[in-house]
Amino acid sequence: MTLTAPSGAPGRRDPGALAASAGRGRRKRLVRPARTGGSQQRLGPVYLAIAPFFVLFGVFVLVPVVFSIWLSFQKYSVLGGIGASEFVGLRNYEFLAQDATFRRAIVNSLLIWVLGTFPMLAMAIVIAAMINSVTRLKSFYRLAYFLPNVTSIVAVTLFFGALFSEQFGLINQVLEGLGLSGVPWLTDPWAMKAVVAILITWQWCGYNAILYLAGMQAIPGDVYEAAALDGAGPVRQFWSITLPLLRPVILFTTVISTITTLQTFTEPQVLFGSNTAVNPNSGGPGQGALTMVLYFYQQAFNNNDYGYGAAIAMGVFAVVLVFVVINFRLARTGDDH
C-alpha cells in the first residue's frame, strides 16, 4: 500500500504528504533528447513549466528557511532592521535551553498531543470499522464525520469556547443539572489542555476515520473469508487482520497527528490569546495552554524578537523531529515482532 493522500488539514501545512512521492515502479516517459539532438529546445518548455513554481518556492520557502537559521544566531534590532542585527553566536540557544517558559510550552504541547492524538486515533479506527461494516448510509456517515474538518478552526474554537464557558456554558449547565459541580474549563491548567484536546479530537477524528476506512476497503475480502473459515470471530478478525494490515495507514496518521498537534496554535490563541496584551507570555491562566508555537508567535510577532523567535522555531522543529523519529522507531519495533 502506498499512501498518497493529502492528509492535510485545510489550513495547516502538511509535511506528511511527503509520502506522496513514494510512487514505486511506475513507468516514466523519457524525452530522449539524445536521439533528437535538439535537447535544449525540447527541454526548454519543461524547465519553463517548473520555473514559476520553483522561483516562488525558492523565494518563499528555501530562502526563508536558510534566513531563519541565520536569524537564530542574531540579535535582531527592531529599530535598525536586518542591517543592524548583530551576530551573537549561540546566545539565543543558550537562553532557550534555560527558558522556563519554553520548557512549560513543551510540556503543555506534549500533554495536548497525548490527550488529543491517541484517544482520537483509537476512536477513528472504531468508527472506520463500523462504517465499513454497514451497508446503508455509508456515504452519509462519511460526509457527517468529515464536516468538522472543513470548518475553520477559528469558528470551531468559538463554538467550543461558548460550550465550555464556565459560568453559563452548556457543558457546565448539564453537569450542574446532573447534580455534579461545574468544571473550570478555561482556567484550570488541566481542563484547559483537555478543552484544546477535545477541539482537536472533534475536528480530526472523522478525517482520520475516513483515511482508515479507505485502508480497510483496500484489504482483500478473501483474507476475511479464510479467517472466518478458520473460526475467527469479528473481534479476532479485527485484531489479527484489520489492525496489522492497517499498519502503514496507522503509522501515517500517527505521524501526521503528531506533527500537527505538537504545532497547535489557533485553538489556544483564540481561546486564551486575548490577554496577551496584559502578559506577552500568556497562554491563558497560569500559561496552562501556552503551546510551543503560541510562544513562538508571541516572541516573534508580539515582542518583535525575531532572533529569539527563530531560535524557538528551531527548538520546535527539534522537538517535533524527536517525536516523529520515536513514532517510526516504534513502528519498526512492531515489524520485528
Added chain:
Amino acid sequence: MAVPTLPGPEGSAGVAAPAPKRRPSGAARRRSLLPHLVLWVGVVAALFPFYWSVVMATNTTRDIFSTPPKLVPGTHLAENIANVFARIDFFGALANTALVAVVTTVLVLTLDSLAAFAFAKFEFPGRRVLFGLLLLLFMLPAQLSLIPQFLIMRELGWTGQLQALVVPALANAFGVFWMRQYMSTSVPDEVLDAARLDGCGFFRQWWHVAVPTARPGLAFLAIYTFVAAWNDYVWPLIVLVNPEVQTLQTSLAQLNVSFGTDYSMVMAGALMAIIPIMVAFLFLSRWFVADGVAGAVK
C-alpha cells in the same frame, strides 16, 4: 469510490463476520443495528456544535445564559446579524477572503499542475535534485519560514495587502506532490506519445491531454486549496497589519476579542463565516471525500 467494496453477505468486512447460517436472522439484524447505533452517537457529537451555534446565533445572549438554557433556535437571528455588521466590516472581509481563495486556487492549480506534469512524465537533468529539495523543505515546519516571510513582505511593502496572502501560498509543495502522483498514473503515456507525434509541444500536451484526464485530481486539489485559503488564520494574523484589510478569520477572532461577551453575536458571525465553505463542501463532497481522501490508499 475508487476502492472496491468487499464482497460478502451483508457486504460486510472488517468487524462484522458473515453470520453463520444457523443463526436466526433476528439476532443478525440486531447485531447489524449496533454499529448504526454507535455511529449515530458519533454523528450527533460531530454535528452538535453546529446545531448549538445555530441555537446561540438565533437567541439573545441573555437567553443562552438563562437557567435552564434555551435548547432550540430562537427568533433573534436578524438582530444578531445586524450587530455583527455594525461591529466589523463583514462584507469587506468576506470579499477579501473570497478573492484571496479564488485567486490562490486558480494559480495553484495552474502552477502545480504544470510542474507536476513535468515531474510525472518527463525526464530532465536536475529532476531528482529538485524533487528531493521539494520533499526536504516540505518536511520542515511552517514556523521556520514565518519570520523571514514576514520580513520579505515588509521589504516588498505588501504587509496589510491581499497579495501578501496569495503569493506565498503559491509555493504549495503539497499540490505538486499530489498532482505528480495523480498524473503519473492517470495520464496515459500512449496518448501523450500520439500527441507528440502530432507535433504537440509540452504545453499543448499539458492542456489537451494532462489537464482533462487529471480532472478529478485537480478538483480535489482545488477544494483542498480553497478550503485552506478560506480558513487560514496564522499567516493573515501576522501579515494583515492594517485593520482595514482583514479576512473572515481574523475579523472573527477580532470580534471575539473585542465583543466576546456577546456570544449570540459572535456565533452569528462565526456561522456566517463557515456557511459559504460548508455549502461549497456539500456540493463538491463527492470529490473531496470519495476521490480525494479514499484515493489515499491505493
